[in-house]
Amino acid sequence: MSPSVCRTSLSRCIALLLGLLLVAVVPFSRAEQPENLELEQRGRDAFEQCAACHTLEPGGETLVGPNLYGIFGRAVASVEGFAYSESLRSKVGVWDEDALNRYIARPKLAVPGNNMPFVGMTSPRARRDLIAWLKTNPSRYDPAESDFQALLVRDEVSRGAQIARACMVCHTASEDMENNIGPNLWGVVGRPIASAPGFDYSERIMRREGVWTPDALNGFFMENKTFDQGSHRAFGRLKRPSDRAALISWLKTLNSGGDHHAR
Numbered sequence: 646m647s648p649s650v651c652r653t654s655l656s657r658c659i660a661l662l663l664g665l666l667l668v669a670v671v672p673f674s675r676a677e678q679p680e681n682l683e684l685e686q687r688g689r690d691a692f693e694q695c696a697a698c699h700t701l702e703p704g705g706e707t708l709v710g711p712n713l714y715g716i717f718g719r720a721v722a723s724v725e726g727f728a729y730s731e732s733l734r735s736k737v738g739v740w741d742e743d744a745l746n747r748y749i750a751r752p753k754l755a756v757p758g759n760n761m762p763f764v765g766m767t768s769p770r771a772r773r774d775l776i777a778w779l780k781t782n783p784s785r786y787d788p789a790e791s792d793f794q795a796l797l798v799r800d801e802v803s804r805g806a807q808i809a810r811a812c813m814v815c816h817t818a819s820e821d822m823e824n825n826i827g828p829n830l831w832g833v834v835g836r837p838i839a840s841a842p843g844f845d846y847s848e849r850i851m852r853r854e855g856v857w858t859p860d861a862l863n864g865f866f867m868e869n870k871t872f873d874q875g876s877h878r879a880f881g882r883l884k885r886p887s888d889r890a891a892l893i894s895w896l897k898t899l900n901s902g903g904d905h906h907a908r
């Protein structure tokens with residue numbers, strides 16, 4: 646299955662294939678969070694990485710992993726009815742600061758043979774924030790509380806620029822540049838959908854109406870889609886609301902002049 650662009654333009658096709666390769670191998674770097682945010686918010690942000698598999702409410706649902714209510718100071722592998730791995734079950738002790746820190750950083754190394762399908766949280770600061778927050782014994786994690794508008798207000802432009810690097814394999818983003826595999830994103834916030842001059846959009850996107858408001862972009866980034874010209878698989882990585890908000894904060898700067906190129 647070769648994308649249609651490969652039949653019409655060899656150079657675009659090569660760029661697209663290289664681009665897809667890059668998108669596949671370059672992980673989004675999650676920059677450190679600003680120090681001044683409330684612990685509550687920083688902890689919740691870090692927990693975004695855990696929430697797909699763990700609940701925090703007392704007696705909360707078992708997802709992929711056990712409920713984590715009261716995890717700080719809790720005996721290892723003690724949620725009744727959860728099918729822990731043998732290796733976690735045979736680990737003695739409680740989850741204190743040191744044990745949690747090592748497990749969250751490199752689960753496979755810290756408890757060889759355990760079943761947590763999580764590569765690890767590399768940022769020491771994010772781990773510190775997460776553990777400090779878990780220590781306060783939080784009893785709920787509601788992703789809606791990481792309210793998108795509130796996240797936008799943080800205006801994490803430079804983190805957004807970093808995230809956008811993965812987009813720049815297909816998109817351009819400055820006033821004087823041509824479209825690439827994707828349309829130029831200059832001025833995209835507030836721009837009518839599918840309106841970059843000279844870009845050959847797919848039928849599908851042409852059928853959408855309205856302008857790219859932050860909310861519309863937020864929704865778009867959560868969709869799973871394939872275009873004639875390739876795919877937006879990069880979006881698969883924008884699972885965290887805070888990443889989408891940072892990216893949109895950066896996109897908003899793309900019409901106020903100055904040097905805002907993705908670095």
Ligand code: HEC
Nearest residue numbers: 694695698709710721722723729730733759760761762763
């Ligand atoms: C993709 C799913 C997944 C993700 C993501 C994940 N976990 Fe887990 N977690 C598990 C599973 C499954 C287990 C049980 C492992 C076992 O039995 O070996 C587990 C076990 C644990 C335990 C031990 C619980 C106990 O009762 O002893 C802790 C602590 C924990 N996870 C914390 C975290 C934290 C903090 C994060 C986020 C940084 C996280 N996990 C991300 C699936 C996940």
Ligand code: HEC
Nearest residue numbers: 812815826827828838839840841846847850872874875879
């Ligand atoms: C593999 C190439 C590729 C990557 C990577 C990519 N895009 Fe796109 N993007 C496209 C194409 C192609 C279109 C046009 C889609 C169509 O015609 O249906 C598009 C359309 C868009 C649009 C709609 C623009 C308009 O004028 O209506 C936005 C916004 C957008 N992309 C943002 C992003 C962001 C942000 C990222 C990074 C997270 C990204 N894209 C990554 C190829 C890509």
